[in-house]
Structures are given as C-alpha cells and as structure tokens.
Amino acid sequence: FMNSSTSGDTGEHKEVLSINKTVFIGSAIVSILLIFWTITFPTYSENLLSTAMTWVSDGFGWYYMLVVAAYSIFSLFVGMSRYGDIKLGQDHEKAQFPFLTWAAMLFSAGIGIDLLFFGASEPLMHYLTPHSGLTPESAEAMREALPQTFLHWGLHGWGIYALIGMTLAYFAYRKNMPLALRSALTPIFGQRLVKGWLGDSVDTFGVVCTLMGIATSLGIGVLQANAGLTHVFGVSDSKTVQSVIIILVVVAAGLSAMTGVEKGVRRLSEFNMITATMLLIAILVLGNTTYLLNTFTQNIGDYFQTVVTKTFDVYAYEGAAGAEWKSWWTIFFWAWWVAWAPFVGLFIARISRGRTLREFVFGVMFIPLGFIFAWFSIFGNSAIDLVANGAVELGETAINNAPMGMYALFEYYEFSEILSFAGVIIGLVFFITSADSGALVLSNLSSRGLSSDADAPVWLRLFWAAATGLITLGLLFAGGFTSLQSVSVIAGLPFSVILVLYMVAMWKSLKEEGNKRKASAVDTANVLNSGKNWKARLQRIVSFPNKKQVQRFLTNMVLPAMKEVESELNNEGLKTQLIERTIEDGGFEGLSLKVGHGTEEDFVYDVCLVRAERPNFTLATSSKHAEYYYRAEVFLDEGSQEYDLVGYTKEQILVDILNQYERHMQYLHLER
Numbered sequence: 001f002m003n004s005s006t007s008g009d010t011g012e013h014k015e016v017l018s019i020n021k022t023v024f025i026g027s028a029i030v031s032i033l034l035i036f037w038t039i040t041f042p043t044y045s046e047n048l049l050s051t052a053m054t055w056v057s058d059g060f061g062w063y064y065m066l067v068v069a070a071y072s073i074f075s076l077f078v079g080m081s082r083y084g085d086i087k088l089g090q091d092h093e094k095a096q097f098p099f100l101t102w103a104a105m106l107f108s109a110g111i112g113i114d115l116l117f118f119g120a121s122e123p124l125m126h127y128l129t130p131h132s133g134l135t136p137e138s139a140e141a142m143r144e145a146l147p148q149t150f151l152h153w154g155l156h157g158w159g160i161y162a163l164i165g166m167t168l169a170y171f172a173y174r175k176n177m178p179l180a181l182r183s184a185l186t187p188i189f190g191q192r193l194v195k196g197w198l199g200d201s202v203d204t205f206g207v208v209c210t211l212m213g214i215a216t217s218l219g220i221g222v223l224q225a226n227a228g229l230t231h232v233f234g235v236s237d238s239k240t241v242q243s244v245i246i247i248l249v250v251v252a253a254g255l256s257a258m259t260g261v262e263k264g265v266r267r268l269s270e271f272n273m274i275t276a277t278m279l280l281i282a283i284l285v286l287g288n289t290t291y292l293l294n295t296f297t298q299n300i301g302d303y304f305q306t307v308v309t310k311t312f313d314v315y316a317y318e319g320a321a322g323a324e325w326k327s328w329w330t331i332f333f334w335a336w337w338v339a340w341a342p343f344v345g346l347f348i349a350r351i352s353r354g355r356t357l358r359e360f361v362f363g364v365m366f367i368p369l370g371f372i373f374a375w376f377s378i379f380g381n382s383a384i385d386l387v388a389n390g391a392v393e394l395g396e397t398a399i400n401n402a403p404m405g406m407y408a409l410f411e412y413y414e415f416s417e418i419l420s421f422a423g424v425i426i427g428l429v430f431f432i433t434s435a436d437s438g439a440l441v442l443s444n445l446s447s448r449g450l451s452s453d454a455d456a457p458v459w460l461r462l463f464w465a466a467a468t469g470l471i472t473l474g475l476l477f478a479g480g481f482t483s484l485q486s487v488s489v490i491a492g493l494p495f496s497v498i499l500v501l502y503m504v505a506m507w508k509s510l511k512e513e514g515n516k517r518k519a520s521a522v523d524t525a526n527v528l529n530s531g532k533n534w535k536a537r538l539q540r541i542v543s544f545p546n547k548k549q550v551q552r553f554l555t556n557m558v559l560p561a562m563k564e565v566e567s568e569l570n571n572e573g574l575k576t577q578l579i580e581r582t583i584e585d586g587g588f589e590g591l592s593l594k595v596g597h598g599t600e601e602d603f604v605y606d607v608c609l610v611r612a613e614r615p616n617f618t619l620a621t622s623s624k625h626a627e628y629y630y631r632a633e634v635f636l637d638e639g640s641q642e643y644d645l646v647g648y649t650k651e652q653i654l655v656d657i658l659n660q661y662e663r664h665m666q667y668l669h670l671e672r
Contacts, residue, residue: 019460020448022200027207027446034212034487035471049486056335056493057327061314064334067496069311072159072365074503078166079361083510086357088166088349089173090640095354101266103367104273105351108265108437113221113430115276115375116423121405123149123380124387124398131329132321142388146299146380151310152330153372154303155365157337160499162364164345166357167502170509173353176639178450181206181342181498187505202498206342207445209495211468212488213340214438218472220403221431222246227403228424232417242476249428250469253435257461265440268433275426279419280375286413287382296377303373338492341499346444347437350455383409439465512601515670516638516663540647544614544629551587551609553632553646558607561653562593569595593657600671603664605657606635607645636660 038045078084087093095102126145127137134141167184177183182199189198222242229235229245256264284292315322352360383405387395391412398405410419442464443456450456545553562578569576575596583589588609595603610633631644634656641660645653 018448020200020203020446023203023207024446026200026204027211030204030208031211031471034208035474038487039474046486049490052490053332053486054327056490057331058323060493061323061326061331064331064496065312065314067500068156068160068334068337070503071163071499072156074507075159075162075166075361075365078506078510079162079358079365081510083514084356084358084361086170086174086510086513087354088169088352088357088360089354090642092642093173093354095352095359097266097351100273101270102351102355103363104269105265106348106364107276107368107371108269108272108430108433113217113224113427113434115372116406116427116430117220117224117403118149118153119375119379119406120383120409121398121402122152123376124383124395124405127384127387128395128399131315131325132318133315137388142384143298143302145384146295146377147302147306147310148329149376149380150299150303150373151307152333153376154369155307156311156334158365158368160337160341161344161348162361163499163502163506164341165348165352165364166360167506168346169349169352169360170357170506172349174513174639175509179346179349180445180450181346184502184505185498187508188501203445205491205495206346207442209339209488209491210343210438210441210445211471212491213343214434214468215471215475216488217434218246218249218431218468219475221249221427221434222472222476223403224427225424225431227401228407228420228427231404231407232420232424239476243473245428245431246469246472246476249431249435250465252432253439253469254462254465256432256436257439257465258458260455265433265436268429268436272426272429272433275422275429276371276375279422279426280378282415282419282422283382283413284378286415287378288385291385292378292381295381296374299377299381300373332489335489335492338496338499339488341495342445343438343441346441350440350444379406379409386412435465435468438468442468512667512671513638516667518666518670536647543647545646547609547611547630548587550630550632550646554588554591554607554609557648557650558591558632558645558653559588561650561657562591562605565654565657566593595661597668600668601637601664603661604635604637605660607632608635634660636664 097105123145126148127141129136130141130144130148134144168179168181171177171183171186172179175183175186177186180199181202182194185198185202186194193199222245225245226235226237226242229241230237235241256268258264315326318325348364355363383394383398386409394405394408394412397408406423407420410416410423413419439461440455443460444450446464447456447460455461559580566576566578577594577596579592579594580588581590581592590606590608592604592606594605597603610631611628612631614627614629630646632646633644634641645656648656
C-alpha cells in the first residue's frame with residue numbers, strides 16, 4: 001500500500017530494482033534445455049510432442065472447451081456486474097492512453113502477424129477441408145467457414161486475454177502489487193508463498209511460455225515476410241534472407257524498446273492499425289463490394305447464432321475423424337491462446353491503467369472482435385468466392401503454402417503489387433511490435449523491486465530482444481519451430497489451471513472490495529466541524545506547504561495522535577504497531593498504525609509524505625511559489641484515500657483514525 005500514490009513522490013523506502021535471479025536463471029536454463037533438445041533430437045522431440053499433444057487433446061479436449069467458455073463468461077460477468085465501475089488504479093486516475101491508441105495497441109499485441117498469415121488461408125481451409133460433418137466445397141461448407149474461423153479468433157480467445165489482463169492490472173494498480181503473474185495468487189496463497197518459491201515458479205513458467213511463444217511467432221513472421229518479399233521483389237526464399245529479416249527486426253525492436261511503451265510500441269501500433277484498415281478497405285472496394293458486405297452481415301449473425309453450440313461441440317458423435325479435426329483446430333487454438341496469455345495479458349495490463357473494469361472487459365473483448373470480423377470476412381469470403389469460381393491455384397496455395405495465401409489472393413486484384421507491398425510493410429511492423437512488446441514483458445517478469453507503473457531498465461529489454469532473436473535464428477537453421485509450438489500448446493494445460501485460480505482470486509478480491517464500499521458508507525461523525533474556526537479551515541484549504549512544514553506536521557500532530565490510539569488499543573488487548581519511517585534529513589516520510597486482527601485482515605492507517613503539483617492558478621499569483629507542494633496523504637490497505645491531513649488538529653486526526661477503524665470493523669463484519 002505504501003507504493004500506491006500516483007499524485008507525486010512519496011519518498012518511501014522501496015525494494016531496490018534488480019534482476020530476479022531465480023526467475024532469470026531458472027527460465028534461461030529451462031529454455032536452453034528445451035531448445036537444445038528440440039534442435040539435437042528433432043525427430044524424436046517432434047514425435048514425442050506430437051504424441052503429447054494428441055494425449056492432451058483426446059484426454060482434456062472436453063476440459064479445454066469448458067474452461068475456455070468459463071474464462072469468457074467470467075470476464076463478461078465482471079464487466080456487467082456492479083464491480084464494473086471499479087478502476088484499475090486509484091479512483092481519481094485517468095486512462096494512461098487515449099482510447100484509439102489503446103485500441104491500436106490491443107490490436108497489435110493480441111493479434112499481430114497472424115492476421116496476415118491466416119486471413120485468407122483459414123477460411124479457405126474450412127471451405128476445402130471442413131470437419132467430417134460437411135462436404136468439401138459445398139454451400140454448407142462455404143457458409144460454415146467464416147463462423148468457424150470467428151470461433152477460433154473471437155470472443156473465447158479475447159476472453160482469456162481479458163481475464164488475465166484485468167486480474168494482473170487489478171492487483172498491480174488497485175492493490176499496488178508488482179505487475180507480475182505471481183501477484184494475482186496472493187489472495188489464495190498469501191504473501192509469503194507468493195513472494196517465495198511459488199511466485200518464482202509461476203513467473204519462471206510465464207517467462208518460458210512467453211519466450212517459446214514469441215520465438216515460434218517470429219518463426220511464422222519471418223516466413224510470412226520472406227514470402228512477401230519473394231512475391232513483390234523476387235527475393236529468394238532462403239535461410240540467408242530470413243536471417244537478415246530477423247536481425248533487422250530485432251534491431252528495430254531494440255530501438256523501439258529503448259523509447260518505451262509511450263513512444264515506440266504506441267507509434268508502431270497506431271501505424272499498424274491505420275495501414276491494416278486501409279488495406280482492408282482496399283480489398284472491400286476493389287472486390288465484389290455488395291457481396292462482401294452481405295456475407296459480412298450474415299457471417300456475424302451465423303457466429304452469434306451458433307456460438308453457444310460450437311463452444312461445447314467436441315465432435316463426440318463424429319468418430320476418429322471428428323476427434324482429429326477438433327484436435328488440430330479448435331483445441332489447438334484454445335491451447336495456443338492460453339499459452340500466449342501470460343505475454344499478451346501482461347502487456348494489455350501494462351497499457352490499461354486508469355480504465356474501469358467494465359471499460360477494460362468490453363474494450364478487450366469487443367474492439368478487436370469487430371476488426372477480426374471485418375478482416376476474416378472480407379479476406380476469407382473474397383478468397384472463397386474466387387476458388388468457388390475456378391481459382392483452383394489459390395486454394396492449393398492456401399493449403400500447401402499458408403504464408404503465401406494473402407499474396408496469392410492479391411494477384412486477382414488491380415494494383416496487386418501495391419497491395420502486396422503494403423502487406424509486406426504491415427507484416428514487418430507487426431513483427432517488430434511482437435518482438436518489442438515481448439522484450440518488455442520478459443524484462444518486467446525477470447525483475448525484482450519493479451513498481452507497478454514502471455518498466456525494467458533499457459539494457460534488460462535490449463537483452464531479451466536480442467535473446468529472442470538469437471533463439472529464432474537458431475531454430476531457423478536447426479529446425480524446431482514446430483516442436484517449440486507444440487511445447488507452448490502443451491504448456492497451456494497447466495497454465496489453464498492458473499487462470500482458474502485467477503478467477504477465484506479476482507472474485508474473492510472483488511467481493512472484499514464490495515464489502516469495503518458498503519463499510520465506507522457507515523455514517524460517522526464529520527472530522528471537521530463546519531461551524532467552528534472557519535478561518536483556520538479556509539487557511540488549510542488554500543495552503544500549499546513545503547516538505548519541512550509537512551514533516552513538522554507529522555511530528556507534532558499525526559505522531560502524538562497515533563501514539564494515543566496505539567496506547568488505548570493496546571490497553572484493550574489488541575496487537576497494535578506504530579511504524580515510523582524516516583529519511584536522510586531526519587524528518588518523517590510516513591507514519592503507519594497497524595492493528596492486528598489475528599486471521600482476519602489487519603487495519604492499516606498510513607500517512608505518507610506525498611509530493612504533488614501545485615494548481616496552475618496559484619503559480620500565476622506569485623513567482624516565489626514552488627512548482628510542487630507536499631501533502632500528508634492518508635492510505636489504507638487498499639491504497640490512497642485521496643485526502644490530505646495537513647491543517648487538521650490532533651483531535652480531528654484522532655476522529656479520522658477512529659472513523660476509518662470503525663469502517664474497517666464494519667467491513668470485517670460483512671466479510672464474516
């Protein structure tokens with residue numbers, strides 16, 4: 001709670017920022033062993049992992065279908081519930097990024113280059129090779145292709161991202177914990193375990209999943225980029241060209257990482273959103289526009305009509321063929337989304353401070369969904385229509401060489417070279433944003449002492465950007481992308497259990513916050529008597545004291561009041577502790593009164609020295625005014641209460657402490 005203020009510099013003691021050696025070394029060892037194994041024994045590892053994937057799909061397919069549905073339902077429930085107006089941060093905070101910028105970063109981090117890879121190819125595959133209940137290239141397969149694609153890229157996947165993103169953001173910005181995977185497990189396992197081996201294990205697991213996922217995504221990306229360069233410029237499709245692409249992308253990602261989320265990732269994401277939208281509009285206008293708008297409308301209707309049925313359809317009555325199709329499509333996608341959740345969820349949490357839970361849930365689940373509907377419907381229906389009318393080569397390309405599917409589609413349009421060039425540029429920028437945001441997440445997860453609103457040092461971000469590039473290069477020459485992809489998918493199974501724990505932790509914490517809100521409504525006596533000494537009250541309102549003045553106030557007013565309460569509560573048999581925090585000049589930076597309640601939640605009343613900006617109108621009145629002033633701000637266990645004690649009398653401070661303690665006791669009553 002003492003690191004929660006965003007109104008200024010509190011000056012409190014913080015854990016020194018450093019590398020978390022356990023997570024850093026542990027994840028490095030596991031990653032190196034996995035990569036070494038897949039490179040050294042490619043055939044054996046691929047066979048073993050393929051068998052493991054089949055086992056996961058056959059044995060836990062039903063579980064994946066149920067749990068992924070639960071994630072989305074829970075996320076939507078939170079967004080629509082009375083808790084939806086809770087902010088991911090303090091109540092006064094504004095959203096960190098403008099809405100369109102936030103939407104652009106959601107789009108770039110959550111989808112990335114997969115849009116280009118699968119945009120035309122997946123709907124074509126569902127049309128040409130549907131599941132066993134449909135006839136290939138039939139009217140039924142044509143109509144089914146897009147709703148099936150929407151299922152794999154729609155609400156379910158974004159529900160997973162919404163769950164992990166809102167949970168991590170809630171505990172980081174609302175509960176003032178580190179922005180790390182471990183933090184969300186605190187309500188279930190307690191701080192001691194979460195700060196120890198359990199938390200290190202979860203963060204290590206997250207780093208390994210993220211590293212494997214980014215490496216395989218970069219592998220897909222380099223194939224897509226090389227295919228585009230070959231198509232547009234006639235560049236050879238070779239490992240040498242792909243190596244150059246990887247090196248250039250990693251260098252660009254490193255430069256972007258140096259500028260941070262506010263500049264590098266933000267600007268690249270905005271560029272991606274604009275250019276991808278322009279490419280989409282071009283295909284719509286150059287193609288059969290009326291047909292595409294008609295199918296787009298019908299595809300959306302079919303998706304929402306069948307989404308419940310498809311959510312729970314495990315093809316139990318279609319035999320081995322249905323089970324195999326489910327394994328390599330729906331179950332694969334669910335496991336892939338879960339495996340990517342640590343990376344994307346943490347990044348989305350990083351950019352979402354200041355938004356309400358309702359804003360977050362509906363933004364994460366429905367903003368990208370609208371673009372996905374448009375992208376897959378326009379590209380997919382364009383490709384299906386061409387194949388149905390004789391473009392056989394396009395269908396063969398989509399099935400046999402998926403990276404080339406989009407560029408093969410462009411050949412049937414005017415300005416095909418311009419469209420293909422735009423596709424190459426968009427793909428490369430998606431490539432860079434994946435590497436950049438991945439380096440940010442990896443560096444934050446492997447750091448210790450990082451505040452919730454800060455990022456790891458630049459050198460650590462550069463290290464992880466280089467590491468992902470080197471891993472991708474190694475896998476490129478030795479093979480192993482398929483094996484690592486299988487590792488990520490298999491790793492999704494245990495992480496899916498962690499996400500179930502996240503739901504439990506989030507619900508537990510939201511109920512607690514709801515009870516605290518009820519308790520805060522307890523009618524207690526007003527601290528400041530509005531009738532007496534009105535001039536002193538006015539003076540308090542318009543005063544902007546300096547640091548030394550507030551430190552004297554803490555010493556002369558707050559400390560004696562806390563000592564009296566501590567003494568009286570100790571006499572009543574309660575275990576009470578008064579903590580005095582000082583800084584180098586000898587003054588107080590904060591005072592904390594803690595009242596223990598055994599196994600129930602302790603009461604914490606903390607007064608911090610907080611630096612804040614002076615209002616602009618006061619700066620204009622005199623040049624002698626400093627740019628900042630200081631406050632004696634009140635914090636409870638859940639964070640800042642947004643009011644300043646400076647100017648209160650000792651008696652008024654005593655009343656305020658008792659008011660807050662009475663509300664805490666009411667909260668404990670509601671919890672019981």
